[in-house]
Amino acid sequence: MINSIVKTVRTVTLAGVSIAVMTAAATATERPTDLAPLGDPPIPADNPMSAEKTELGKLLFFDPRLSGNGAMPCSACHLPETGWDFPDKISLGYPGTTHWRNSPTIMNTAYYGNLFWTGVSKSLEAEARTAARGGVAGNGEDDMMETRLAFVPEYRERFKDVFGTEYPRIRDAYMAIAAFERTIIQKDTPFDNYMRGDDDALSAEQKRGMELFTGKAECSTCHSGALVSNQKYYNLGVPAYDGWETDEIAQISFRFELYAKGSTEENYRKWKDDPGLYFVTKEKADLGKFRVPSLRYTKYTAPYMHNGMLExxxxxxxxxxxxxGTNEFSKNKSKLLKPLNLNEKEKADLVAFVESFSGERFVMEVPDIPEYEPLPVETN
Structure with a gap:
């Protein structure tokens, strides 16, 4: 980094005469131009925010009724006390199954253009629906989940206040959950404070790491902007999830996903790794590609990568x-990757800087979930 220069005035005495002399002094390190502090999240015009809506969404986020068996809330795979994710390589699955990918944190998902590791959902509203209905996630049916909500007087009242309907509608439930998730953001981190002008927000180690991040290590080629992600897709050669070798249930989930997402018979029997973006585009050039995740809040979201293979x-x-690394689809491995030749001190500095994208752990208490009651009997 190049230090900025400011002019300072000092007084010197020459031959008994005091003279004001302009001198140059180095000030704080320049802020990187390919990174930025986080602003307010975008709010879709068709789902405006309100305190009542986000409070309803919070209840629904923690309510297990929005699942197939009435026992798998959103929070089962996105635990606030860990990193708003699931603290294992592969996320928790619907009872009797396991998931087949790592659970991304919902922290700052309000800023993503596309959701999930392959961008299959285009909004938080669509993401909520996909997760609630996914075969190895919520495994719910819309009509059943909607019926359950109707038997809860508090939900009938809240949905009427927020959406104006006599009974809860599942579509509106997804809207409320998305609104709540847009409040799970963190934009007051050491990095953000530094970018807004606080020179002391980063340690000397973190500032050296920042220079590496935007320089020698070239991290900001892909981890850029306020979200610290260009939201593009790459194959990095991440090794296949090792649980598929020994875990019978994980093997079943893997085969189920291959079949459900339209693999050919040949590929269904041949592939031993996650095809990634290929399932969205059906382009062979996209085999093994996954979205660049934001580096925000990553201090709390271990393990890492789409399958948790980096601890x-x-x-x-x-x-x-x-x-x-190397995987089954390494012929698509990004040409951007090359050995960096970082020494131990540089690697430690880089880790320290990445941690500056995380502030204090953001947790909240689980709300009291409202109880069922019989529907009122209408009388003539």
Missing amino acids: TLEDVVEFYNQGG
């Missing part, structure tokens, strides 16, 4: 230092 941030930095 710590130190592991992630070393993975990139080695030039990525």
Whole structure:
């Protein structure tokens, strides 16, 4: 980084005469131009925010009724006390199953253009629906979940106040959950404070890491902007999830997803790794590609990558230092990856800087879920 220069005035005495002399002094390190502090999240015109709507969405986020068996709330896979994610390589699955990908944090998902590892959902509203209905996630049916909500007097009242309907509608439930998730943001981190002018918000180690991030390590090629993600898709050579070798239930989930997403018979029997973006585009060039995740809040979201195969941030930095890895679809591996030749001190500085994208852990208490009651009997 190049230091900015300011003019300061000092007084010197020459031959008994005091003279004001302009001198140059180095000030704070320049802010990187390919990163930015986080602003307010975008709000869709068809789902405006209100305190009543987000409070309803909070209840629904923690309510297990929005699932197939009435026991799998959104919060089962997005635990506030960890990182608003699931703290294992592969996310929790619907009872009797397991998931087949790592659970991304919902922290700051309000800023994404597309949701999930392959961008299959175009909004938080669509993401809520997809998660509630996914075969190895919520496994719910809209009509059943909607009926359950109707048997809760508090929900009937809240949905009427927020959406104006006599009975809850499942579409509106997804709207409320999305509104709540837009409040799960963190834009007051050491990095943000530094970018807004607080030179002391980052340590010397973190400032050195920032120089590496935007320079020698070239992290900001893909991890850029306020979200610290260009939201594009790459194959990094992340090794296949090792649980597919030994976990029978995980093997079943993997095969189920291959079949459900339209694999050919040949590929269904041949593939031993997650095809990733291919299932969205059906283009062979997209085999093994996944979206660049934001680096915000990653201090709390281990393990990392789409299948959790990197356990710590130190592991992630070393993975990139080695030039990525190898997997079944490595012929599509990004040409951007190459050995970085970072030494131990540089790797430690880089990890320290990445941690500056996280503030204090953001947790909240689980709300009291309203109870069922019989529907009122209408009398003539």
